[in-house]
Amino acid sequence: MSIPRIKKGDTVAAIAGVDAGKSGKVLQVIPGLGRVLVEGVNLGKKTLRKTQDTPQGGIVEKEKPMALSNVLLYCPDCKKGVRTGRAQDGERRIRKCKACGHAFDS
Numbered sequence: 154m155s156i157p158r159i160k161k162g163d164t165v166a167a168i169a170g171v172d173a174g175k176s177g178k179v180l181q182v183i184p185g186l187g188r189v190l191v192e193g194v195n196l197g198k199k200t201l202r203k204t205q206d207t208p209q210g211g212i213v214e215k216e217k218p219m220a221l222s223n224v225l226l227y228c229p230d231c232k233k234g235v236r237t238g239r240a241q242d243g244e245r246r247i248r249k250c251k252a253c254g255h256a257f258d259s
């Protein structure tokens with residue numbers, strides 16, 4: 154089984170879509186759909202029904218899931234989304250930035 158390239162809590166950068174270049178924290182990974190929910194990225198307007206809590210109804214901005222292929226792991230050293238490779242760290246397999254060698258998962 155392959156290990157997901159991106160997991161919850163990672164910081165990723167969007168590389169496509171209206172938010173290309175933005176980065177944020179992964180809130181949720183939806184493996185079945187190959188999508189991720191990224192904090193503050195790919196916001197969509199969502200209309201609220203009128204309820205007791207929100208008697209006016211209204212519109213809120215909420216993250217929409219985006220395709221895994223449209224995000225890259227954000228490297229704090231390169232300051233951008235990067236491709237990653239795998240490396241062995243003792244017993245563990247870790248992800249490393251292909252550009253600068255920054256070790257994720259450490």
Ligand SMILES: [Zn+2]
Pocket residue numbers: 228229230231232235250251252253254255
């Ligand atoms: Zn890097």
